[in-house]
Amino acid sequence: MxxxxxxxxxxxxxxxxxxxxxxxxxxxxxxxxxxxxxxxxxxxxxxxxxxxxxxxxxxxxxxxxxxxxxxxxxxxxxxxxxxxxxxxxxxxxRQKSTHTVSGYVIEKATGESLLGANVYLKENLKGTTTNQYGFYSITVPDGDYTLVVAYLGFISQEVPITLKTVDITKSFSLESASIETKEVTINGEKEDRNVQSAEMGRQKLSVEKIKTLPAFLGEVDILKTIQLLPGVSSAGEGNSGFYVRGGGPDQNLILLDEANVYNAAHLFGFFSVFNADAVQNITLTKGNMPANYGGRLSSVLDIQMKEGNNQRFGVQGGIGFVSSRLTIEGPIKKDTSSFIVSARRTFIDLFMGKPFVSSSSNFNGNKYYFYDLNAKVNYRLSDKDRLFLSGYFGRDVFRFKSSNSDFTVNIPWGNATATARWNHLFHNQLFLNTSLIFTNYDFSFEGGQEEFSFKLFSGIKDYNVKTDFTWLPNTQHTVKFGMNYIYHVFIPNNASARSGDVNFNLGDIVRQYAHDGAVYLNDNFEINDKWLLDGGVRLTLFDQVGPFDRFVNDPITNTPTDTIHYDAGQSVKAYFHVEPRFAARYSINHVSSLKASYSQNYQYIHLASLSGISLPTDTWVPSSDRVKPQFGTQYALGYFRNLKMNMYETSVEVYYKEMKDQIEYQEGFLPENQVNGNLDNFFVFGKGWSYGAEFFFKKAKGDLTGWVGYTIAWTKRQFADLNLGNTFYPKYDRRHDISVVLTYDLNARWTFGATWVYATGNLNTFPERIYLMSNGDIVEDYGGQRNNYRLPAYHRMDVSATYKIKKHKRFESSWNFSIFNVYNRYNPYIIYFDTAYDPNGKITIQAKQISLFPLIPSVTYNFKF
Amino acid sequence: MKKNVLKYILTFAAITALFTACEKNVTVEVPEAKPLIVVEGVIETGQHPLILLTSSLPFFGEISTSQILANSIQGATVVINDGTISDTLQQIPGFGVYTSTIITGEVGKTYKLTVTANGQTVTSSTSILPAIPLDSLWFKVDGNKDSLGFAWAHLTDPDTLGNCYRWVAQRINHYTYGPDSGKIKDSTFISPVGGSVFEDRYINGRSFDISFPRGAFSFSTKEDDENEEKFHFKKGDTIVVKFSAIDRGCFDFWRTEESQVSSNGNPFGSPQPVHSNITGGLGVWGGYSPSFDTIIAQ
Incomplete structure (x- = not known):
């Protein structure tokens, strides 16, 4: 030839x-x-x-x-x-033969932006999904097309468009596909996003769906629902902390309208701080974090608050066993601006006072409550500019006043966040979002008796500016780039005390300051129908700056013997790192694909947690001259397949994750060992690694929806200064984790929900034997292995039923009945040892298990008008 | 005060848990805990070795005083090898204490220990290092407490990294007050509260002052361990300080042992395993190179 x-x-x-x-x-x-x-x-x-x-x-x-x-x-x-x-x-x-169609997709009834709506051209199936502001942009060669907008749970829309000499703007208002309109067949919907995107380990959850699931004491809890996903383990009952693929709770970036929420728990984690009535979207990324996110090793939980209905005023609320909620929203100017204010408060404290509790009871004099306040306004300044202002403020307050002495304790803690955002469309292909964010978490403990009083406090404060560009040059590329700068102020652990007019000298208040900056570039590149690449790089810089005093501690007495002083603005320690992220998808056919990802992350701030349960006393500390940033590398491989016209979504993902420079307190550390010093003097450093497989089977459509998730995983840690340097399993190493989540729409009135979870028990360190020293010390021996005992497995089933009362004019209401722990399983919360001495010199040690929650039914009434 | 803070946090946690918590006795199936040989052995410069052997007890179940007493190991074979001679120790009748009249501790020597008892054999090794005496020792009143204070010392750490020290003290004067009037204040050397051992990881080659509070035995109910004299020496006390250079294995044992004993039972603390230098068993085989100082607190 x-x-x-x-x-x-x-x-x-x-x-x-x-x-x-x-x-x-x-x-x-x-x-x-x-x-x-x-x-x-x-x-x-x-x-x-x-x-x-x-x-x-x-x-x-x-x-x-x-x-x-x-x-x-x-x-x-x-x-x-x-x-x-x-x-x-x-x-x-110069010239171009391609043109752009762009616009926003909103929900018709409320004017809320719809995130993740599929927008594509019917002719060639080229398209995109809306970003978190509901914006989309498609650039294709000129021609006649049919533009389709589809979003699960909404009626799809199609419009013919002609791209010729000019770019066009086309916005959509989608109508909810409610039960009444079920017979409308939704055609051509691009529902195979899970198969077709390069995303791995990402889940989007709808708040409406979460609300039909059983809720503990009727409190709809986003963080608890997140824990039902494969690869995400709960830290245990009464704990909002979660563990993603073997990473600690501090390795999860929890964002509320882009603001970092440092402690997402109320009442030691029994409830989370997110009021579901104020939340619009929840996205969890547990795998390959795209380059626009950073600062944490394990996951990103991105929660967006509702924008407020810009069509009409509305009120919704609810009354439950624990708290009541009220949300008011409405247009400031129809179609242009709107507001939403949402509040929640517990009322347990009302029952803890007289006359419900007798004056001799231990409960008398106690007062506990928490509340949350969410507010947001948005303005559509022009077709190209939108402005959002949002804020969150939440507090837990515990007050104790002894009934028989004048001893008082007051413990308030909570988060506050404020976000101002400006969306600007430079060009139909270039979308800009700039945010100014403030976030604060503080905890304090004030106690006193007569003249004497003391205060213990800790916290973290961030001032953050962020700019994100999205550039959609054509249907093959989605380019994201931007920068982020945070100024952190840490108050690791401080105390002050006074008696009358005398102040005790407990040392100066220690604050730590740090600059935290990042720039990134990420491109989602659809090479052809088979291959999709998503690659990016994030450059991060972290610099702890003065004023700062490094106390060099005496090794025996742990009191400072020497101090190194850094002046204001002087760099204590700077770190610069490059974090590459890659993901690729290969479509086997239109219903199945293979995906692979590789990512590197650095984490510069750390949560020093003693007990493993998220207590409000846990403090955030920066990377410093002593604490290196945590470094994580994750490899993941997945097979995704949809069945029966996307009715079923299935996936299998395997991962291997390595975490360097992990932090633990040194062995035998007690919180009282250190006040007003450098907490990081008590840290030890080591590495961890985790691997496992996650199986996910989801039924996305039909009357019965839900999923089954199963995770098998191993997590290990190794610290030179812990466990004699031997490898050990951390407390939350879970071999098996199963969750079953089901919702069933019986008819327009009744919806039923059920969840079942099973998890391998947590690990604890228990003594195996004891011995006596000649000086009278009784010493415990752990058999040379940290976390040598596994608690019994945790399993529980919850059910719920929601009954919608017939709509009366505009007034809608429903009853939600939940039963927590249906078969009344006594799951272990703590096992402790009770030592009994009898007069004959006999010592008996008995293990006792505390279980927190037996079967608990609850009723919540919700309304909306 | 700090302890109190913790107590209130605990109370708070307990109150929270009490809302709905239920409690039950459970059987914890920890791995079969076979009794292990526990060694508490000392060899000191110029002294014969002294080794106490006991058996460990299971953590769960009942322990009686008689059991503790019957717990010492009788008839064990205890051999010490100093590199040239192998010496089989003799048991002092009664308790499980073994000693020898042949081997005497010498600076620079390493002593290998082999114990065979109850069908188990455990081994260990310790060295006697050159002594590093304190430069000076004095008593200083603590703040505004007019007669109570701590023992202070000046130490110059040698330039070589890795030195480990143990401080123990004994009041050899007699009580002239209180219920124990007439009795010697301390019957033996006692570790100070907060720990008796330290190393030169952060202080290598430096010359510095260091203070030690007074220690007490576990479960001591003596009056001066409960009133304001607790942790303090008192003016008029004759204090003998035994300051020893010890090797790493001995240091690790006492550091972790004291840390565990002081943090025990605190659910907010992290577990502290004790690092033993006994292979196959528990406890410590420690070589000491002591120097003694005596001061009268005034």
Whole structure:
């Protein structure tokens, strides 16, 4: 076979001048000339004057094409010219034969932005999904298309569009596909996102769905629902902390309207701080974190508050066993601006006072409550500009006043966040969001008796500025880039005390300051129908700055013997790192795909947690001259497959994760060992690693929906200064984790929900034997292994039923009945040892198990008008 | 005060748990805890070795005083090898204490210990290092407490990293007050509260002052361990300080042992396993290179 003469030469003859046509014209002319239909994706056409790149394989194809078609040599020359012509490349910036359709997708009834709606062209299935502000942009060659917008639970819309000389703006208001409109068949919906995206380990949850699931004491809890997903383990009953793929609770970035929430728990974690009535979207990323997120090793939980209905005023609320809620929303100016205010408060304290508790009871004099306040306003300044202001304020307050002495304790703690955001559309393809964010978490403990009083406090404060660009040059690329700068103020652990007018000297209040900056670039590149690459890089800089005093502690007495002083602004220790992130998808066919990802993350701030349960006393500390940033590397591989027209979504993911420079307190550390010093003097450092497989089976459509998740995993840690340097399993190493979540829509009135969880028991360190020293010390022996005892497995089933009362005019209401722990399983919360001495000198040690919650029924009434 | 804070936090946690908590006795199936040989052995410069052997007890179940007494190991084979001679120790009748008249502790020597009893054999090794005496020792009143204070010392740590020390003290004067009037204040050397051992990891090659409070035996009910004299020496006390250079294995044992005993039972603390230098068993085999100082507190 004669090989085609395909030498590329530069000649002055310009093809582009003659062919004032789009690539389509070229494509069709080639097709006409050669009887070969060139696959569209073989060309990456950016300009009217046609600039093409060919993958080597395609080049061969083309060779053959030219050879086989015996094209005129003149055409071949011309064709080859533009392949090399630099002017062709330049002209990319001049004219274009592609145009952009862009706009927003909102919910018709409320005007809320819809995140993750699929927007695509029916003809070629090219498209995108809306970003968190409901914005989309599609740039394609000119032509006539049908633009489709689809979002699960909403009625899809289709509009014919013609892209010719100008870019067009097209916004959509989607109507909810409620039960009444169920017969509407939704066609052509692009519901295979889980298969087709490069995303791994990402889950989006709808608040409406969460609300139909059983809730502990009727309190709808986002964090508890997150823990039902594979790869996410609960830290245990009465704990909002969660563990993602073997990482600690501090390795989860929890964002509420982009503001960091440092302690997402109320009442030691029995409830989470997120009021479901104020929340619009929840996205959990547990696998490959895209480059626009950073600062944590394990996961990102991105929670977006509702924007408020810009169509009409509305009120919704509820009364439950624990708290009551009230939300008011409405337009400030219809279609242009809206507000929402949402509040929640517990009322347990009302029952803990007189006359419910007798004055001799231990409960008398105690007062506990928490509350949350969410508020948000948004303005559509123009078609191109939107402004959002949002805030959250929540507090836990515990007061104790002894009934028989004048001893008092007051423990308030909580978060406050404020976010101001400005969306700007520079260009139909370039979307900008700039945010100014403030966040604060503080804990304090005030106690006193007569003249004497003391205060213990800790906290963290962030001032954050963030700019994120999204550039959608064409349907193949989604480019994100931006920067983020945070100024942290840490108050690790401080105490002050006074008696009358005398202040005790407990040392100066210690604060730590740090600059935390990042720039990133990420591109989601759809190479062809088979391959999709998502790659990015994040450059991070962390610099702890003065004023700061490093206390060099006496090793015996733990009192400072020497101090190194850093002046204000002086760098204590700076870290700079490059964090690459990659993910790829290979479509096996239109219902199944293989995905792989690799990511590196650095974490510069750490939560020093003693007990493993998230207590409000846990303190955040920065990376410093003593504490290195945590470093995580994660490899993951997944197989995704949808069945029966996307009715079922299934996936299997395996992962291996390595975590370096992990932090633990040194052995035998007690919280009282250190006040007003450098907490990090008591840390020891080591590494951890985790691997496992996650199986997920979800039924996305129908009357019965829900999922089954199963995780098998191993997590290990190794610290030179812990457990004699031997490898050990951390407390929350879970071999098996199963969750079953079901909701069933019986009819327009009744919805039923059920969840069942099973988890391998937590690990504890229990003594195996004791011995006596001649000085009278009784010493315990742990058999040389930290966490040598596994508690019994945890399992529990909850059920719920929601009854919607017939709508009366605009007033809607429902009753939610939940039963927590249906089969009344006594799950272990703590096992402790009770030592009994009898007069004959006998010592008896008995293990006792405390279980927190037996079967607990609850009723919640919700209303909306 | 700090302890109190913790207590209130605990109370708070307990109150919270009490809302709905239920409690029951459970059997914890920890791995079969076979009794292990516990060694508490000492070899000191110029002294014969002294080794106490006991058996460990299971953590759960009943322990009686008689059991504790019957717990010492009788008839064990205890051999010490100093590199040249192998010496089999003799049991002092009664308790499980073993000693020898042949081997005497010498600076620079390493002593290998082999104990065979109850079908188990445990081994260990310790060295007697050169003594590093304190430069000076004095008593200083604690703040505004007019007659109570701590023992202070000045130490110059040698330039080589890795030195470990143990401080124990004994009041050899007699009580002239209180219920124990007439009796010697301390019957033996006692570790100070907060720990008796330290190393030069952070103080290598430095010359510095260091203070030690007075220690007490576990479960001591003596009056001066409960009133304001607790942790303090008193003016008029004759204090003998035994300050020893010890090897790493001995240091690790006492550091972790004292840390565990002081943090025990605190659910907010992290577990503290004791690092033993006895292979196959528990306890410590320690070589001491002591120097003694005596001061009268005034």
């Amino acid at each position: 004669k090989k085609a003469d395909f030498k590329l030469k530069t000649t002055k003859i310009g093809f582009k001048k003659r062919a004032q046509s789009s690539i389509f014209n070229l494509q069709s002319s080639i097709a006409t000339l050669t009887q070969f239909n060139i696959i569209y994706s073989a060309f990456r056409c950016l300009t009217q004057s046609v600039y093409c790149t060919f993958a080597p394989a395609n080049r061969l194809q083309l060779n053959y094409l030219f050879y086989a078609s015996s094209l005129s040599s003149e055409f071949r020359k011309k064709f080859c010219t533009f392949l090399r012509s630099p002017t062709a490349l330049l002209s990319f910036f």
